[in-house]
Structure formats: C-alpha cells, structure tokens
Amino acid sequence: xxxxxxxxxxxxxxxxxxxxxxxxxxxxxxxxxxxxxxxxxxxxxxxxxxxxxxxxxxxxxxxxxxxxxxxxxxxxxxxxxxxxxxxxxxxxxxxxxxxxxxxxxxxxxxxxxxxxxxxxx
Amino acid sequence: xxxxxxxxxxxxxxxxxxxxxxxxxxxxxxxxxxxxxxxxxxxxxxxxxxxxxxxxxxxxxxxxxxxxxxxxxxxxxxxxxxxxxxxxxxxxxxxxxxxxxxxxxxxxxxxxxxxxxxxxxxxxxxxxxxxxxxxxxxxxxxxxxxxxxxxxxxxxxxxxxxxxxxxxxxxxxxxxxxxxxxxxxxxxxxxxxxxxxxxxxxxxxxxxxxxxxxxxxxxxxxxxxxxxxxxxxxxxxxxxxxxxxxxxxxxxxxxxxxxxxxxxxxxxxxxxxxxxxxxxxxxxxxxxxxxxxxxxxxxxxxxxxxxxxxxxxxxxxxxxxxxxxxxxxxxxxxxxxxxxxxxxxxxxxxxxxxxxxxxxxxxxxxxxxxxxxxxxxxxxxxxxxxxxxxxxxxxxxxxxxxxxxxxxxxxxxxxxxxxxxxxxxxxxxxxxxxxxxxxxxxxxxxxxxxxxxxxxxxxxxxxxxxxxxxxxxxxxxxxxxxxxxxxxxxxxxxxxxxxxxxxxxxxxxxxxxxxxxxxxxxxxxxxxxxxxxxxxxxxxxxxxxxxxxxxxxxxxxxxxxxxxxxxxxxxxxxxxxxxxxxxxxxxxxxxxxxxxxxxxxxxxxxxxxxx
Numbered sequence: 001x002x003x004x005x006x007x008x009x010x011x012x013x014x015x016x017x018x019x020x021x022x023x024x025x026x027x028x029x030x031x032x033x034x035x036x037x038x039x040x041x042x043x044x045x046x047x048x049x050x051x052x053x054x055x056x057x058x059x060x061x062x063x064x065x066x067x068x069x070x071x072x073x074x075x076x077x078x079x080x081x082x083x084x085x086x087x088x089x090x091x092x093x094x095x096x097x098x099x100x101x102x103x104x105x106x107x108x109x110x111x112x113x114x115x116x117x118x119x120x121x
Numbered sequence: 122x123x124x125x126x127x128x129x130x131x132x133x134x135x136x137x138x139x140x141x142x143x144x145x146x147x148x149x150x151x152x153x154x155x156x157x158x159x160x161x162x163x164x165x166x167x168x169x170x171x172x173x174x175x176x177x178x179x180x181x182x183x184x185x186x187x188x189x190x191x192x193x194x195x196x197x198x199x200x201x202x203x204x205x206x207x208x209x210x211x212x213x214x215x216x217x218x219x220x221x222x223x224x225x226x227x228x229x230x231x232x233x234x235x236x237x238x239x240x241x242x243x244x245x246x247x248x249x250x251x252x253x254x255x256x257x258x259x260x261x262x263x264x265x266x267x268x269x270x271x272x273x274x275x276x277x278x279x280x281x282x283x284x285x286x287x288x289x290x291x292x293x294x295x296x297x298x299x300x301x302x303x304x305x306x307x308x309x310x311x312x313x314x315x316x317x318x319x320x321x322x323x324x325x326x327x328x329x330x331x332x333x334x335x336x337x338x339x340x341x342x343x344x345x346x347x348x349x350x351x352x353x354x355x356x357x358x359x360x361x362x363x364x365x366x367x368x369x370x371x372x373x374x375x376x377x378x379x380x381x382x383x384x385x386x387x388x389x390x391x392x393x394x395x396x397x398x399x400x401x402x403x404x405x406x407x408x409x410x411x412x413x414x415x416x417x418x419x420x421x422x423x424x425x426x427x428x429x430x431x432x433x434x435x436x437x438x439x440x441x442x443x444x445x446x447x448x449x450x451x452x453x454x455x456x457x458x459x460x461x462x463x464x465x466x467x468x469x470x471x472x473x474x475x476x477x478x479x480x481x482x483x484x485x486x487x488x489x490x491x492x493x494x495x496x497x498x499x500x501x502x503x504x505x506x507x508x509x510x511x512x513x514x515x516x517x518x519x520x521x522x523x524x525x526x527x528x529x530x531x532x533x534x535x536x537x538x539x540x541x542x543x544x545x546x547x548x549x550x551x552x553x554x555x556x557x558x559x560x561x562x563x564x565x566x567x568x569x570x571x572x573x574x575x576x577x578x579x580x581x582x583x584x585x586x587x588x589x590x591x592x593x594x595x596x597x598x599x600x601x602x603x604x605x606x607x608x609x610x611x612x613x614x615x616x617x618x619x620x621x622x623x624x625x626x627x628x629x630x631x632x633x634x635x636x637x638x639x640x641x642x643x644x645x646x647x648x649x650x651x652x653x654x655x656x657x658x659x660x661x662x663x664x665x666x667x668x669x670x671x672x673x674x675x676x677x678x679x680x681x682x683x684x685x686x687x688x689x690x691x692x693x694x695x696x697x698x699x700x701x702x703x704x705x706x707x708x709x710x711x712x713x714x715x716x717x718x719x720x721x722x723x724x725x726x727x728x729x730x731x732x
Contacts, residue, residue, distance in 0.1 A: 042684060049691035052698050059701060066705065069698050076695040080412050080688065 022047060033088075041088040045079060048072045125281055125456045128330075133279040133290055136320040136334065137448055139364050139441030140294070141380070143371035143432050145222025147262040147304065148314075149440065150294035152276045152451060153464065155268050156313070156472075157182060160199040165475050167194045186467030190495060197470030198485060201297055201312050202264040204256035213259040218437075219304055222371065224430070229640040232384065232428040234672070237644050240428045243308075251476030252483045253310040258300035261312065265297045275440045276449035278489070282504050286515040288332065289504040290320040293453060293489050294374070298473070301372030307429045308373075308482060312473020315488035316340050316374045318367055319504055321350075323515040335516060337365055338508035339376035341622060342385060345499065347509035348621045351378055352614040364442050370431035381624020383431040413692070430625075453489065469495045509617070520606045527599045530592055537589045544585060548578040636679035647672055 026047050032040025055069040078084060142149065162175040162184055175184050180199075188197055205213065214220065229237050278293040296314040301307030319338045325331040337358070338350040351358055358378060359366040368377045377383060406412050440446045455461040471493060473485030487493045490501045505511045514522040555571045558564045605612070615621075647668065654664035670690075677686030703710050 042687065045687055045691045049687070049694055052691070052694040056694070056698060056701065064705075066702060069702060073695045073698050073702070076691055077410075077412065080692055080695075082407075082411050082413065082415060 022050065036088055038089045041079060041085070045076065048076050048079075052076070123281070123283075123454055125452060125454045129281040130279070130450070130452070130456070132288065132322070132332065133281065133292070133450060136290055136322070136363050136365075137277075137442055138292055138318050138320075138367045139361060139439060139444055140367050140369050141435035141439050142369050142437040143222070143434050144437040145219045145304070146369070146371050146437050147217065147219065147258075147300060148265055148296045148298050148374075149438065150275050150277055151265070151268070151297060152274075152449075153278075153295055153462070154182070156201060156295070156297055157185070157199070157464075159264060159268065160201045162470075163198055163200055163475070165196045165198065165477070171475075182462070182464050182467075185470070186463045188468070188470065190469060196475045198475040199313070199470070199472055200474050202257060202260040204254045205260045205263070206256060210256045210259040213263060217262065222305070222432075224306060224432070229428055229643075234643075234647075234676075236428045237640065241644050250480065250483075251478040253303075253312070253474060253476055255303070257312070257474070258298055258303040258310055261298035262300070274449050275446055276451050278451045278453045280453040280489075284505050285511060286323060286518050287321045287335070287505055287510065288323065290322065291453075291504060292318045292320075294318075295472075296374055299373060301370075301429075301431075305372040305430070305432060307431070308427070311476075311483055311485050313471070313485045314374050315472070315486050316369075316376060317489070317500060318365070318376060319508065320365070321505075321508075321510060323517055326517050333516065334363065336508070336510060336513075337378075338510075339367060339378065340500070341375040341377065342373070344622075345507050345509075347617045348619055350508040350510060350617070352611075354611070355614040361443065366435075368433035368435045370433040373431055375431050375433070377431070377433045377622060377624075379624055380433060380435040383433060383622055384625055385427045385429065385431060385622070413688075433624075465490055513617075516611070520603060523599060523603055523606065527596060527603075530596055530599070534589060534592050534596070537585055537592065541582065541585045541589065544578060544582045548575065548582055551575045551578060639675060639679045643672065643676070 025043060029040050029043040029047060033044060051068065052072045055065055055072060058064055059069070140150070157180055159177065160180055161173050161177045162180050163171050163173050165171045174197075190197075229240060232240075278295065280291040280293065282289040282291065294316045296316070297312070299309070299311045299314040302310045317340045320334060321336040321338070322332040322334045325333050334353040336350050336352055341349065368380045369375070370377065370383065375383075375385075407414065438446065441448060451462075452459070453461060453465050469487060469491050471485040471487050475485065476483045478484050484493060487495070488498055488500070490497060492498050499507050503511070551571055551574050555568065555575060558568055558571070561568070650668045650672075651665070654661060654668060657664065673690075674686060677683050
C-alpha cells in the first residue's frame, strides 16, 4: 500500500537522479571531446560501459532496448579505433614482447630503477 | 678419452669467463676434493632408512669409484653439511652477506593470476614432497666459509672437445649448495650444484695454430637448444677482451648474458594451434578493424612466466682474469702427465642430499657427466648439439657446406627435370589414347579410367613443375648467400633466437609497495571471497563474476593500468552486446550483410566499367 508507493517513488527518484547525473557527465564529456581532450575519451567509454551494462541488465530482465544497445556498440567500436585514440592522445601502454626489447635500453633503465630502490632501502 | 695437450690448456686459459655474482651469494665455485673431504657417503634403499656408508672426514675418491650400482633403486649420495637449528640460522643470516641483499619488488607482483595460482599449488606441493631440511643451507654455508678461511681459492674444471669442426671449451663450476629457495625465495634448494659455460672456437685456416671464437653457450636450469647460445660478435654481449662476462644468479647459479632480474619462462606444450588461431583473431581485430593497440609480434609458442626471480645483478664478487679473485684451473680429462679425476667416470651417485622429491627439484645433481638415473647427460656426450650448434657449420666451412647443398639441389633439379619429361610424355600418351577412344559407347569404362589417369598425371606434373620452380628460387638465394659469405657478412646475430631469456622489464621492477602488497594477498583474497560466495546460495554465478571483476580492477589499479582496464572492460561489454544483438536479429543481420555485399559489388563493378 503506502509503504510500497513510497518505495516505488524512492526508486524512481533514485533512478532519475542517476540518469540525470549520467546525462550531465555525458554533456561534460561531449564538450571535452569537442576540445579533443583525452579525459573526455575515457569518460565517454565509461558512460557507454554503464549504458551497455544497463542495457544488458534490462535485456536479461526481459525489457531490452535494442536501439540503445546498438548505438553504444557503434560508439565504443568507433572510439576504440587506433586513429581515434591517437587523435585524443590516449596513452597506449604497451609492453613489448620480451624477445624484441633492446637490451641496452633495458640495462640503463634497470640500473636506474635499482638505484632508486637502493636509495629507498 | 681425449688427452689434453698444452695447447688445449692454453686455449682454456685464453677464454676463461669472468663470473659476476650477486650480493648476498653464499657459495662460489670450489674444488670437488675439498667437498668430498667434508662429506659423508650415504645410501638410500627403497623402504629403508638412509644409511651412512662412510662417515664425515673419512671419505675419499676411492670410496666413490668402488661403489656397486647393481642394487635396484638404491641411491648413493653425498651429504656435505648438517642442518643448523633455527636460532643459529637466524644468527647466521644476521651476520652473513645475505643481510646486504634486497629482493626489491615482490616476485608475485611481476606475474599474473595464473602464475600466482601456480605458486600457491607449488607451495602446497612442497609440504607433500621431499625437501631439503630447513637450516641445511645455513649449515652448508658455514661449512663452505670454514673451508675458504683455511684456504681461499676458486676453481673451475676445464674440458675440451673437438667435433663437427668446433672446439668446445667447457668450463664446469661446482658449488657446495644451491640455496635459491631458502635465501632468495626461489624454486628449490639442493646440496651441490654443477653449472657450465661453453666457448666454441674454430681453427683459423689462414694462421695455423690460431683459433677464432664463434659462439658462447651458458647453462641455465635445465634448458637446452638455440636460446642458450649467443654469437661471439653479438653487440649486446659483454666481454673483457677474450673473456666473456657471465652474470650468475643468486642461489640457483644459472648463468645469464646480461645483468638484471629474470623471471624464468616455461613453454606451454600443445598450444601452437591455439597461438596460431589467436594470432589470426588478433590480426583481424588490430589490422583489419584497426581496433586497440598497434599490432605487435607474438611469440611462436605459448609460455608462462614462473613467479620466481633469478637475481643476476652482478653487484657482488667477480672471479676471473684481471679481477680481484682469479681462477685455479682443474681438468676433467687426462693430460700427458696427469690422469683424469677418477670421480668423473667412476661416480654415478648424487653429489649431495637425496630427499626423495617426486619431481627431483630438491635432489642433488649427478653431473658433470651423469643424470640422476646414471645415464650420460647431453651436456657431456653432445656439447655441440646441447646448444643447437650441430646444425650450424663453423664459419670456415660454411661456404663449403652451402656449396655442397647447392650441388645436391642441382642434382635434385636434374632429377626433377627428367621426371617432368617422363611425366609429360606419359600425359601426352594418355591424352592421345583418350582421343582415340572418344565417343565409343562400349569403351565407357576405359574412357573413365583414362580420364582418371590423365587427372592424376596432370596433378603430378604440376607438382613436379612447382617443385622445380621453388628449387630454382632456392638455388638463386643460395648463390646470393654464398656471395654474402665470401664478402664476410654473417647476418643477424639474433636470427637463431626464439625465446631468449632477457632481464625483466623496468615496468616489472618499478611497481609500488601497494602493488607488492596486493600481489602478496591477492590469491588469499580470491580464495576467501570464493568461500564467502559459496556460502551464499543462489548468488554463486554472478558472485564469482563480480569477485573476478573486483580482482581485475584492483590488479589494474595497483599496476597503474586503470585506463587499459576500462577500455578492455568496455570493449568486452560491447562484444557481448554485439553477440546478443546478432543472436536476436540473426535473420536481419544476414539480410543486411547480403544487401551490403550486393551494394559493394555494384559499386566496384560500376567503378571498373568507368575506369
């Protein structure tokens, strides 16, 4: 009865707040992307991740929203393209396979790291 | 057995390696005779307690060479020292050079989840299989230090083998103890340790009596093959004149070409097909779809990194020519004046404690000549093949080997040409026969048979011609390569390496204390989390997923990989969502793809017509 109504109202308010917050983040991310900021790229990926999580949850609950899921997929695959990441100066941390590293650069870097370690100890 | 000449001994001296040890190392190469004098000889028969055959202080080489090996499964072994009680071990460690050793970043922080799980299983297995008693490493170290105080010297055992045009100069090093596990958090401890360096030289044709150094090979754990060796002129190698520098790992005494910290790798068998499939998927993802990081080369075979570190920093004692400590040369073969040490051939037992370890990791070795089971070790009977050098001709015979192969190819080419002529004649004969009986209804069976033979003959002719064309290309490349050899070009010195052991990257070493703490507790965290979830019935599946998600997030956080984690997680979600959409709309997806294909074909064909 009344308690249920209160619960539903609270739930709706929470959900609305969450969507509004997400919307604000999306706007901020959009402005950042116009300015080609790398944080905007990351924020956009996080927002799409949240959107897809909600979309998959709704799907398994029997309330799918296929169009939104499709848009999210397209956006993510687009943002994940190498050229797009480069355009947003997204740092790509990439470990070279062991067999291809330059021994000289490793030697110098290892000595430096161990000197730092020795100073700390 | 070969008799060593004065020239052989001089060769050994000329290329003596310089061994660079790690700070904290307790054991250095010593002579076998002093070890035997301190040790006792024991026997372990199946289902019996170990027995002492010769007590400490009374053992001689004669005892070792008079043993009978006919008792099935009985193991003869030496025992150098007694374990110290915990209080004395603590006191020893506080006063020894071990206190100067700092492990740096935790070993578990350098590897992933699978390797840490492996470490957990390994730790459990140590409780169940035979192991060296605690305190024995400290006992052996005290014993060794007592011997060194009486008379400090360091020696290696030299051996010279001539085979396949190479002269293999073997430098064998005997250590009283391998304390990798107890002193440096490694895999195992065992009494006695044999390691070896080989320098491969060839005779200089232009200067009689002179030699040219070609290759080096360093022993490292139980590895063998191409990755053990390096070319003498490899620019990455460190040498002082003719003396190669060897970085010896603390405790394990594995030998490395470069200073640093190593995470040994183990090749995972039977995964080549999986690696090939994965390579294709990666190519499609990274190159065709241009997703994610730029393409990088993948190793040919799958491997896992073992979460134990070989510390080969080279910041400790150095032994060798022009160093503070130099070598005493001993020999494993006879000379004109002296016989070979009797124990080389005569003793097949273990050089240290036998623990009964099921995987033999904690058992002493039986080298230099033998395996633990008494059979001859490959390092001994095939020093050339042990490092994969048996397929590589020495530089002074490389051109002759190439010319030999070219002649064989030319002979093969002549034979193929002859076969092509015969096959062509056979084929034309069949075709004539087919035409002669064409259209005759009562010859249907024969017509079908002749057609079948024509198809077979055509395929065979095509195969022969293809082979001839390939051989022609190979012969042309051989001619070019011969020119390169004549002009003195030797090619890429790293071409033979597949999965060489290289020091860990700086990224692995620079991890923060948070990462170290997390890696130490992460497996425990996973196990406890699993227990908590398992108690909450009905929540098991999603609970495990959330647990793994939290684990992966924390792993990324401590390794400063949050951005990569987010990207990978979101792309993973996108792939799952794509799969859901394809499943739900499969007919529409297929129709759309067909429509797109049709449009593309129309556009391409119209473009072609216009061009």
